[in-house]
Amino acid sequence: MELNIQRWIDQLRAGDVRTLARAISMVENRGPGWSELLKGLFPHSGKARVLGLTGPPGAGKSTLVDQLARFYRKENRTVGIIAVDPTSPYTGGAILGDRIRMQEHFSDPGIYIRSMATRGSLGGLARTTADVTTVLDASGRDLIMIETVGVGQDEVDIVRLAEVTILILVPGMGDDVQTIKAGIMEIADIFVINKSDRDGAENVEREIRTLQSLAIRSDGWTPPIVKTVASEGTGIAELADAVSKYEMYLKEKNLALNKSVENWQKRLSEMLRDALLEKARGQITDGNLARYAAEVAEHKRDPYTLVEEIAANAGKS
């Protein structure tokens, strides 16, 4: 197994796309050897720039990501795209739209698109995405874009992996737009108003400005607002420019490492939790878990005491 993994790593670093795809699947599915593979790849990671893009449904994220990818390809940078779809807890694999996207870029090996759906894994989507990012990073991609639908806690966790987080909004989002923006204000490094040729773009901009005046970021950065019409390619160069400026700001102020350390504190905690769960799982058979669940569901047993007891015994054997 060891030798095999080393060959995978070599092929992956040599740019073999088929190995890349297989490696990502292995990591995603926690197939045998996934942990060894990541251990072997980690030292080769850390060179790629990672952008996170999120926003509500209908904001045109995929189109924007595609346009950005084209832009960076013209600068001869290789691109990896991770399209995360947390809305699909049951369906594994790529959704139709992503398959079509993949085919479009098929002729350019400089763009690699990977679609990910939640698989109900206890490891969590954010963690799997982080691991897949490590694989893409180690494979030598210059730039990785993580694209995620929605703006829930999951998405916040996912885009937090990125050095630069881009929040995509659109005019006319309805009553809840205030809520979304207030929640995600703190993590958006750059705001995009996409479909900005529509009515209401000025309203969205004004609302962002108002919210910005209420909350000052601890790093002193004022997130710029970039207007785009992604379907026509308008504003894409400006967005790429905003990304560069923020990256320079991070570098000048020595903030990049801090951000990474903070992320790793969180990730290490989560990884530890997962490792411990696996350990505990070894102590409770599926049959026992089902029996316990039935007892609790019938209110014959209090779950809080039960869990305390199992945890107290964990690791003793």
Next chain:
Amino acid sequence: MELNIQRWIDQLRAGDVRTLARAISMVENRGPGWSELLKGLFPHSGKARVLGLTGPPGAGKSTLVDQLARFYRKENRTVGIIAVDPTSPYTGGAILGDRIRMQEHFSDPGIYIRSMATRGSLGGLARTTADVTTVLDASGRDLIMIETVGVGQDEVDIVRLAEVTILILVPGMGDDVQTIKAGIMEIADIFVINKSDRDGAENVEREIRTLQSLAIRSDGWTPPIVKTVASEGTGIAELADAVSKYEMYLKEKNLALNKSVENWQKRLSEMLRDALLEKARGQITDGNLARYAAEVAEHKRDPYTLVEEIAANAGKS
């Protein structure tokens, strides 16, 4: 402490709203005694009906929940509402809109509204929501509605607690509507097309029917589609009727307990994971975690091996 907790439980069960509010805060913040409190309350829970309502931003969830609450109050049932806002990882407490809602219902002690935001707790929002539901349930509320913004994995986890899950859609949601619906199809027991007086309501209905024809539920239930205009109170009685019908179906087919057992299998796993994390936390000081994170961020250390080592030592002391 023991005695104090018992007094809380007594007061809470006697219907004291102030104690209810304090108990929820204790559970939400994991304040001293939270675990004892839940242990004491659990035997008194299990009587309330729990409805979960979710949908994309702008779908009019709050208005719909308010109208449903009014409807059930006319039937003399007491209502508890948990408004979950996973979009706000940093802001604790209620958002403005919810405060206004709470004031509106202030004169009726039969409606209790609680707003919850993610607090970045490692325990996770779904688990905290489940615990708050237990508190409300034990306090004697007849009906609990869990309302959540968005349709990410978080929301799926949250609404899964409910016996009946209602997915609220609106006409004209844009390109991603297909994605949302495909993902959440499996968990929606009832579809609502709100703002159904708008253009495009028929389109949404057709899309739901198409998706339904593709995926047959394992429990044999065909989720009905209810059209509402929540702001005018239209369709609310029909929605309540659909809820009753599904509850009767669950009862007839003996499915309610199965659903509950499945939920508890998942919840027990999660609770166990959290308990183990706490245990592990005791073994890594914050200082150590920060140091490890710095080493990983600087690529001096591989996180995968590190976590394995810590997990292997956990529980040995």
